[in-house]
Amino acid sequence: MADLDNKAKEKAMDLAEDARQTEWKFPSFTAELFRGSFRWDLMHPFPAQDPEDKKTGDEYLAKIREVLERYVDPIEIDHTGHYPEEALKAFAEAGAFGMKIAKEYGGVGLSQTNYSRVLSLLGSYCQSTTTWLSAHQSIGVPQPLKMYGTEEQKKKFLPRLAAGEISAFALTEPDVGSDPAKMSTTATPSEDGSYYLLNGEKLWCTNGPDADILVVMAQTPPKMVNGKERTQITAFIVEKDMPGYSVAHRCSFMGLKGLSNGLLKFDNVKVPAENIIGKPGQGLKIALATLNTGRLGIPAASAGACKLCVQEVQSWINGRVQWGVPIGKHQAIAKKVANMAADTFAMESVVWLACAFADKENADIRLEAAIAKYFCTETTWRVLDDYLQVRGGRGFETEHSLRERGEQPVPVERFLRDSRVGRIFEGSSEIMHLIMAREAMDTHFKLMMPLMKPKPGATESKGSLILKAVKFYASWYPKLWLPSATNYEVKHLNATNQDHLQFVDRTCRKLARSLFHTMGKYRERLEYEQLILANFVEVGVDLFAMAASLAYAEYLIGQKPDDDTPQQLADLYCANARDRIAANFRAVKHNHNAKFRGVTDALMDGKFGWMATDIMDDYVAKAAARELGTAVEAREEEHAHVK
Numbered sequence: 063m064a065d066l067d068n069k070a071k072e073k074a075m076d077l078a079e080d081a082r083q084t085e086w087k088f089p090s091f092t093a094e095l096f097r098g099s100f101r102w103d104l105m106h107p108f109p110a111q112d113p114e115d116k117k118t119g120d121e122y123l124a125k126i127r128e129v130l131e132r133y134v135d136p137i138e139i140d141h142t143g144h145y146p147e148e149a150l151k152a153f154a155e156a157g158a159f160g161m162k163i164a165k166e167y168g169g170v171g172l173s174q175t176n177y178s179r180v181l182s183l184l185g186s187y188c189q190s191t192t193t194w195l196s197a198h199q200s201i202g203v204p205q206p207l208k209m210y211g212t213e214e215q216k217k218k219f220l221p222r223l224a225a226g227e228i229s230a231f232a233l234t235e236p237d238v239g240s241d242p243a244k245m246s247t248t249a250t251p252s253e254d255g256s257y258y259l260l261n262g263e264k265l266w267c268t269n270g271p272d273a274d275i276l277v278v279m280a281q282t283p284p285k286m287v288n289g290k291e292r293t294q295i296t297a298f299i300v301e302k303d304m305p306g307y308s309v310a311h312r313c314s315f316m317g318l319k320g321l322s323n324g325l326l327k328f329d330n331v332k333v334p335a336e337n338i339i340g341k342p343g344q345g346l347k348i349a350l351a352t353l354n355t356g357r358l359g360i361p362a363a364s365a366g367a368c369k370l371c372v373q374e375v376q377s378w379i380n381g382r383v384q385w386g387v388p389i390g391k392h393q394a395i396a397k398k399v400a401n402m403a404a405d406t407f408a409m410e411s412v413v414w415l416a417c418a419f420a421d422k423e424n425a426d427i428r429l430e431a432a433i434a435k436y437f438c439t440e441t442t443w444r445v446l447d448d449y450l451q452v453r454g455g456r457g458f459e460t461e462h463s464l465r466e467r468g469e470q471p472v473p474v475e476r477f478l479r480d481s482r483v484g485r486i487f488e489g490s491s492e493i494m495h496l497i498m499a500r501e502a503m504d505t506h507f508k509l510m511m512p513l514m515k516p517k518p519g520a521t522e523s524k525g526s527l528i529l530k531a532v533k534f535y536a537s538w539y540p541k542l543w544l545p546s547a548t549n550y551e552v553k554h555l556n557a558t559n560q561d562h563l564q565f566v567d568r569t570c571r572k573l574a575r576s577l578f579h580t581m582g583k584y585r586e587r588l589e590y591e592q593l594i595l596a597n598f599v600e601v602g603v604d605l606f607a608m609a610a611s612l613a614y615a616e617y618l619i620g621q622k623p624d625d626d627t628p629q630q631l632a633d634l635y636c637a638n639a640r641d642r643i644a645a646n647f648r649a650v651k652h653n654h655n656a657k658f659r660g661v662t663d664a665l666m667d668g669k670f671g672w673m674a675t676d677i678m679d680d681y682v683a684k685a686a687a688r689e690l691g692t693a694v695e696a697r698e699e700e701h702a703h704v705k
């Protein structure tokens with residue numbers, strides 16, 4: 063059974079491996095960090111936004127702010143679940159559906175930094191709006207077309223998308239989420255290859271029910287590569303009026319009440335071959351590359367929400383008096399609020415740094431985008447949960463109810479619900495761990511895997527592989543024990559923050575050493591040791607966020623020498639991060655991983671039935687049977703009607 067499990071995992075990993083993008087012009091700060099090299103030069107001086115680009119962004123943000131104020135009432139949208147048509151029209155007129163589309167195709171042509179600034183603004187106000195606009199262009203048709211489309215496809219679709227025709231990204235299916243390589247939607251080529259017949263279902267497609275143009279991933283016939291059958295996934299552009307395409311169900315969620323999201327059905331949809339993006343078989347690579355850059359949208363919106371909370375919390379902890387003093391004076395509250403501010407500062411630093419990297423052409427931002435997405439969504443949940451607690455009962459009350467009874471409607475309850483899915487979609491936190499671990503181990507996997515786990519059909523001799531590995535490790539490994547040669551060149555950071563900077567530098571080398579030693583211990587099994595790899599990844603994430611916070615603080619103090627708050631925020635973030643890093647290193651050796659396995663195995667074997675006392679234990683099964691029955695009947699009825 064374990065063997066079968068590992069074989070299935072291996073197949074999924076092989077396909078994911080084929081789909082990884084591998085060629086870049088600019089190096090990744092974080093990839094270097096995992097190899098033990100602290101490339102402070104890549105983030106210092108902090109790559110601040112170019113003044114011309116900033117001016118463009120300021121003007122555009124003013125335009126979007128106007129639309130928000132005029133057409134979007136986030137409290138009403140959350141309360142009714144209805145997203146106003148006139149807001150979508152106003153956004154289309156303001157060019158908001160073409161923010162990321164180049165001007166030559168009718169778009170606004172914003173840089174990644176300005177686009178993220180808009181998402182931050184939206185995220186601080188109405189996350190349903192963020193999702194409409196970002197699903198359209200962070201992951202919808204414009205992004206894969208920009209990267210892989212032909213000139214003809216760009217000319218045909220981009221002007222329509224920029225003008226407000228809505229797009230969506232359809233990858234997930236009822237049976238495949240995190241492992242899209244196993245998708246069952248098929249695209250069967252016609253005999254002459256001029257078109258494909260698309261069949262299957264796509265689940266949770268954001269914007270899907272209202273989309274005009276979708277990018278749909280489907281399996282095309284497999285190919286033999288090195289004697290192995292390789293699944294081929296291909297990306298298709300599908301238009302809503304193609305016969306056989308239908309919306310089977312509109313989904314609703316705990317948050318993002320104004321979202322348009324649904325289950326889509328493809329029943330012999332005839333798609334012309336010229337609607338393939340890239341080449342047949344490149345679909346998974348396109349989907350993953352789309353998500354690499356697309357992932358930067360969510361962190362920007364998350365940072366926006368938290369920045370608003372940091373502003374709002376000030377008047378609350380001053381004005382709310384309990385036990386004779388403002389609640390901000392109680393230590394327990396002060397700790398939460400201080401961490402909210404420091405964590406938000408770190409998020410802001412990570413987001414702007416990752417955006418600046420993304421604005422460089424062909425920069426390797428896979429790790430930074432994954433870190434930004436993972437770090438910001440996880441941290442946002444913590445920040446909002448703390449803010450909710452600090453607001454007491456009012457934190458749990460909806461804005462609508464607060465407004466109705468004449469109190470200030472502070473959006474923390476809505477933000478908390480809306481932000482939760484950030485840890486799940488566009489790659490869940492667990493999948494971000496896997497992606498980051500894979501990239502962190504890249505050098506070792508390339509050198510050692512062919513030796514430890516040779517692939518069938520591999521041609522290079524063992525001797526040559528050993529020679530290559532020895533040559534690399536003989537020069538790389540000793541350097542990890544030498545003192546740093548990094549020139550910090552900081553002018554403004556105080557002694558404590560300079561100490562944090564040196565900590566980052568020496569801990570990179572410790573991280574690289576520990577990774578290497580751990581690989582020696584677990585060998586090829588390390589790729590299945592998710593929790594140990596997660597400990598290393600967490601260290602890398604904190605080191606990146608520490609370095610980003612210190613670089614950003616150094617920049618901000620340079621701009622305003624009299625303001626020492628960036629100094630304070632960077633220091634608090636780094637102090638907390640150092641505690642977490644110590645705990646993560648400790649957990650590589652001393653952990654409860656075997657106990658987790660044992661308890662979960664027992665649970666999976668049904669051994670905890672004895673706990674089922676005094677509960678409505680058959681409620682879920684009964685509800686599922688009843689509801690499923692109705693939904694299936696409704697869908698069958700609908701399809702009979704369509705036919």
Ligand SMILES: Cc1cc2nc3c(=O)[nH]c(=O)nc-3n(C[C@H](O)[C@H](O)[C@H](O)COP(=O)(O)OP(=O)(O)OC[C@H]3O[C@@H](n4cnc5c(N)ncnc54)[C@H](O)[C@@H]3O)c2cc1C
Nearest residue numbers: 231232233234238239240266267268486487488489490492
């Ligand atoms: C509101 C919303 C909007 C969405 N929008 C879109 C969209 O526009 N387009 C689209 O294609 N999809 C969309 N999705 C789907 C989303 O991307 C998936 O929900 C997500 O990828 C996770 O897949 P899943 O829900 O099937 O979970 P599963 O893959 O079934 O995972 C269940 C749990 O197991 C974990 N897990 C899975 N595999 C591993 C592993 N190898 N190691 C460790 N842990 C693992 C997951 O992290 C998760 O915690 C949306 C989902 C929601 C809820």
